[in-house]
Amino acid sequence: MAGSVAMNPVVLVHGGASSEIPQDLEERLRQGVVRAATAGYKVLKEGGRALDAVEAAVTILEDDPEFNAGHGAVLNAEGTVEMDASIMDGRDLSSGAVCAARCIANPIQLARLVMEKTPHCLLTSHGAAKFACAMGVPVIPGEQLITERNRQDLEKEKQKTDAETPSPQKNQGTVGAVALDSNGDVAYATSTGGLMNKMVGRVGDSPCVGSGGYADSAMGAVSSTGHGESILKVNLARLILFHVQQGKAVGEAADTALGYMKSKVKGEGGVIVVSNAGDWAAKWTTESMPWAAAQDGKVHFGLHRDEARVFSLP
Ligand code: ASP
Secondary structure (H helix, E strand, O other): OOOOOOOOEEEEEOOOOOOOOOOEEEEEEEEHHHHHHHHHHHHHHHHOOHHHHHHHHHHHHHHHOOOOOOOOOOOOOOOOOOEEEEEEOOOOEEEEEEEEOOOOOOHHHHHHHHHHHHHOEEOOOOHHHHHHHHHOOOOOHHHHOOOEEEHHHHHHHHHHHHHHHHOOOOOOOEEEEEOOOOOOEEEEEEOOOOOOOOOOOOOOOOOEEEEEEEEEEOEEEEEEEEEEHHHHHOOHHHHHHHHHOOOHHHHHHHHHHHHHHHHHHHHOOOEEEOOOOOEEEEEEEOOOOOOEEEEOOOEEEOOOOOOEEEEEEE
């Protein structure tokens, strides 16, 4: 809590740091992040908590087949979908996560149930599935999450020779949200299908608190995207908030930590950050990252580096 003064709520979302977005996809990605930020903002304007706003925003992005999370998640080396997700409440640092989860539509909702209904922070594949059943979360055929585009992308990927193998920074589209509510509390949510053609059982940064995201109402909140192994090595989300704690502005904190990740482990990625004062930034070192931020009745959004558009909500 920030005290008795009502804060100006804000929600930010991202649709994954990426190095190659096909042109025909760009507009759909912009629309997707705008839709998610608008939905999260509505939750906040109606008095909802930051936690509810990030869950609502990420659920929309998981349901959108254009993003690498939930429906539309990329395929692993065996052609199946294994998803990672985490959520954190900055009020008391409670968090929940699932990893290598299969056959559910919305991993972020299951992550929230882990946070609220178990004494644990993270459940893995089989345990996550058992828990989903116990909570009455519908099990869906894994096929239902697979898009034709992802099937073709995996096929193309597998045909490549070693020399052609793309850097692991390619083909991303993880989703995430951060929010500050009128009570002054923050939260984050991150959800992903991980990296295309990953080994079965590979888990990235997205379900790991401190790397895939972090939220502490004493500082702010971050959701990360990019090369998971690099993000894990530098604890990207917590590192950014460390810089914020040390007095850096949110954009500078994000640039410093992303720059460190690039120079130290050659990792590329992107982040969205909100401080507990309502300052926010969307930053990335890859070519592009769809993002949107809703605050003061306006939605700001963009995808390429020099792009920042804005419109007023009705
Ligand atoms: N960070 C995710 C992972 O490595 C991928 C992404 O952000 O696109 O699993």
